[in-house]
Amino acid sequence: MLASTSAIQTEQPSKKNFTPARPRTGVLLVNLGTPDSPSVPDVRKYLREFLMDGRVIDIPFISRFFLVNFIIAPFRAPKSAEVYRKLWTDKGSPLKIYGYEVASLLQQALGEEYLVSLGMRYQSPSIESALQELKDKGLDNIIVVPLFPQYASATTGSVHDKVMEIVRTWQIIPQINFINSFLQHPKFIETFALLGKKYIAEHPFDHYIFTYHGLPERQIRKGDATNTCLQGNCCGSLHALNQHCYRAQCFETSRLLAAALGITPDKYTVSFQSRLGKDPWIKPYTDDMISELAAKGVKRVLAFSPSFVSDCLETTIEVGEEYKELFEKKGGKHWQLVESLNNHPLWIETLTDIVHRNNVKA
Numbered sequence: 001m002l003a004s005t006s007a008i009q010t011e012q013p014s015k016k017n018f019t020p021a022r023p024r025t026g027v028l029l030v031n032l033g034t035p036d037s038p039s040v041p042d043v044r045k046y047l048r049e050f051l052m053d054g055r056v057i058d059i060p061f062i063s064r065f066f067l068v069n070f071i072i073a074p075f076r077a078p079k080s081a082e083v084y085r086k087l088w089t090d091k092g093s094p095l096k097i098y099g100y101e102v103a104s105l106l107q108q109a110l111g112e113e114y115l116v117s118l119g120m121r122y123q124s125p126s127i128e129s130a131l132q133e134l135k136d137k138g139l140d141n142i143i144v145v146p147l148f149p150q151y152a153s154a155t156t157g158s159v160h161d162k163v164m165e166i167v168r169t170w171q172i173i174p175q176i177n178f179i180n181s182f183l184q185h186p187k188f189i190e191t192f193a194l195l196g197k198k199y200i201a202e203h204p205f206d207h208y209i210f211t212y213h214g215l216p217e218r219q220i221r222k223g224d225a226t227n228t229c230l231q232g233n234c235c236g237s238l239h240a241l242n243q244h245c246y247r248a249q250c251f252e253t254s255r256l257l258a259a260a261l262g263i264t265p266d267k268y269t270v271s272f273q274s275r276l277g278k279d280p281w282i283k284p285y286t287d288d289m290i291s292e293l294a295a296k297g298v299k300r301v302l303a304f305s306p307s308f309v310s311d312c313l314e315t316t317i318e319v320g321e322e323y324k325e326l327f328e329k330k331g332g333k334h335w336q337l338v339e340s341l342n343n344h345p346l347w348i349e350t351l352t353d354i355v356h357r358n359n360v361k362a
């Protein structure tokens with residue numbers, strides 16, 4: 001009796017050595033997207049697709065169509081193309097280069113039970129092609145990971161919207177898990193802190209700035225179930241009622257980062273960059289804060305851009321060059337940008353953990 005039991009046990013494949021015949025879980029990584037080249041026509045094409053998204057410019061279709069196609073895209077494309085030319089490397093745009101690299105490193109880290117595919121919300125590689133790759137493998141479930149640490153309707157919301165638009169045409173809709181945000185993931189915070197500590201060890205800084213991509217205030221209000229957003233200190237802490245407020249999530253990211261770096265509240269500033277158009281965007285604005293800090297006599301600033309996980313136009317050029325120039329013009333002496341997470345091993349560990357924790361079939 002005893003002998004036969006042990007015979008059965010040895011025939012069972014141990015979970016450790018078990019190799020599935022095919023990947024079971026798809027991981028769809030999605031970032032914003034970037035122009036195909038820094039040429040004016042490619043930048044114009046990118047701006048048109050991006051800004052015609054009703055979650056980005058959230059006004060009625062006809063007004064958006066005229067605004068984007070006859071005002072913003074034609075006038076902005078030549079100026080933006082000039083800036084994209086500064087950002088461009090031999091291999092292309094950093095957002096796309098790091099996108100592919102992260103997808104490949106994550107695939108290695110997750111192993112053959114998973115299939116990782118990269119899509120961009122705008123331009124290429126498309127979300128359609130990335131989802132098709134997963135669909136062709138007949139996966140059991142898909143985890144959608146928009147590469148935005150904080151939730152905004154214009155970014156994460158738009159990715160989810162696009163994925164739903166595509167999969168609703170499929171005969172078999174697999175189980176899909178949508179990741180909304182990951183700003184509180186300890187390894188996400190640790191990676192940014194680690195990158196910053198490298199500069200802090202080299203030189204002391206008088207002040208730290210956490211600058212996030214901005215949003216029109218209107219978009220924050222539209223997602224505010226409590227009717228308290230943008231009044232008083234509504235975004236000062238993240239709690240059950242404002243947990244999806246982008247501005248509150250940015251303040252929370254800064255609080256966690258400051259704690260990880262050992263920075264006291266009087267030593268750091270949270271601000272918002274990259275405004276577009278005349279409507280009010282969430283405040284305080286980064287350029288105003290830079291002028292204010294310089295006027296107070298701050299000389300050395302370390303700048304973090306924690307709404308981005310990859311170097312891109314908004315970090316390398318806007319924060320790393322344009323804000324540096326502004327700070328120095330206003331009397332500052334040293335401005336240092338902390339690079340983004342890019343292909344950092346701890347960032348790959350963060351993504352691996354996000355996937356494992358959200359794999360309901362594991």
Ligand SMILES: C=CC1=C(C)c2cc3[nH]c(cc4nc(cc5[nH]c(cc1n2)c(C)c5CCC(=O)O)C(CCC(=O)O)=C4C)c(C)c3C=C
Binds near residue numbers: 314
């Ligand atoms: C946190 C991530 C982002 C949010 C939120 C976001 C909102 C948002 N952006 C625009 C307009 C533009 N953004 C542009 C570039 C850009 N934006 C993000 C991320 C967020 N945008 C990234 C990563 C990039 C850079 C991409 C790259 O190729 O490196 C641009 C294009 C550049 C330019 O012409 O300045 C525009 C335009 C709006 C209107 C908006 C919210 C409503």
Ligand SMILES: [Fe+2]
Binds near residue numbers: 213274
């Ligand atoms: Fe943007």
Ligand SMILES: [Fe+2]
Binds near residue numbers: 228229234235242247
């Ligand atoms: Fe808020």
